[in-house]
């Protein structure tokens with residue numbers, strides 16, 4: 001590999017493609033923004049940051065980098081929690097921030113065509129104005145990009161009823177590491193025409209190609225919703241109740257779990273840091289809560305489903321079930337849930353895990369996580385999209401020494417992953433592998449499967465330039 005910053009000719013070529021204004025080379029302070037994401041305290045400085053404006057520019061950059069074997073890391077909003085957008089081998093970061101246009105919302109076909117640098121919430125709101133619904137809803141929606149969501153196959157609370165990002169993508173425009181531009185599929189609802197390259201690209205964490213255009217399918221926006229908040233005397237009871245609600249025949253559009261520590265830290269953060277306190281008391285005996293959302297178009301049906309849920313919860317002697325009556329109460333509950341991750345991170349450096357198990361095994365998992373924490377000397381908060389078995393575990397550094405943080409705690413994480421796999425689960429439900437979970441990949445994925453993945457990578461990226469050292 002050559003040190004590209006010293007290569008005057010290369011830098012001139014990059015400048016002639018994107019323009020001096022959209023290139024960072026020697027400004028270390030400006031480049032620092034592109035050296036980290038939201039994963040722990042990782043920092044990897046790129047040599048150069050390029051901000052292309054269109055597909056042709058991306059293609060030209062990749063052709064040059066491929067010819068010179070220069071590592072390239074695609075970057076979206078930089079909110080990733082597994083280090084996917086970090087230039088671990090230096091080289092070029094391609095920031096997709098100028099790909100920020102919604103190109104078309106097709107109300108006739110319930111489809112949309114967008115650039116990958118559009119912020120998720122802006123897209124959600126734009127389609128909502130037309131009565132349409134884009135359900136993937138990561139808590140980072142105010143800052144993450146749709147391209148990054150595809151990179152990680154993002155989920156969020158509504159995945160439990162509506163599925164994840166991959167369920168809404170019909171077709172992609174992609175620039176391959178060699179610089180060739182392809183479309184992966186067609187803008188149709190059914191497609192049995194060869195291998196599904198669209199789905200292969202989603203969740204590939206920017207290792208197979210750079211997405212430059214996305215064709216989404218959409219749904220009609222549900223007109224009504226009901227939100228309940230149920231309290232429990234233990235995390236295990238809360239997790240057990242989740243399966244019982246499904247067994248009673250109800251499919252909520254959100255089923256979020258928060259343990260007591262998450263709630264307390266988030267309330268404090270909202271009051272003291274964001275100065276927007278939420279008006280929610282929790283009893284001393286409460287150890288966990290479920291935030292349950294039902295949506296649809298018929299209020300009567302939703303109220304019947306809510307009654308069924310309350311009947312299920314009666315069996316747990318879990319205390320009161322609150323109905324969020326007003327929009328303000330609903331917004332407060334979601335605000336609380338969306339801010340758990342920033343709240344815990346403002347309290348302590350964390351390692352953030354994103355495991356997923358069949359939902360019936362969640363009670364066993366939450367017990368084991370606390371036991372493993374005791375054994376390896378760390379505290380953790382647990383919360384997440386528990387309706388689909390997806391639990392976020394934020395392990396807090398607090399007063400743990402750097403040596404233990406990088407040694408003993410990592411061993412404990414390995415033990416959690418081992419338990420997750422024994423319970424029929426896997427390492428990541430929506431945050432991806434990146435660099436943070438890479439050392440554990442072989443616990444969940446066999447060598448045969450890993451070799452298939454390595455083979456696919458080689459076909460797409462013969463010189464191994466695109467987002468090297470990620471996933472496996």
Ligand SMILES: Cc1cc2nc3c(=O)[nH]c(=O)nc-3n(C[C@H](O)[C@H](O)[C@H](O)COP(=O)(O)OP(=O)(O)OC[C@H]3O[C@@H](n4cnc5c(N)ncnc54)[C@H](O)[C@@H]3O)c2cc1C
Nearest residue numbers: 076077078079080084139145147148149151154155206211
């Ligand atoms: C507070 C907080 C809450 C979060 N909540 C959720 C949640 O509820 N659900 C969830 O799923 N995630 C959540 N996340 C994680 C994160 O927001 C998601 O992984 C998100 O999808 C990342 O998007 P991004 O634009 O920030 O991508 P980045 O972090 O910039 O990149 C992510 C990956 O995508 C690749 N990539 C980016 N753009 C492209 C492109 N155009 N073509 C090819 N590859 C590309 C990158 O190389 C990288 O591997 C949360 C994060 C935070 C900080």
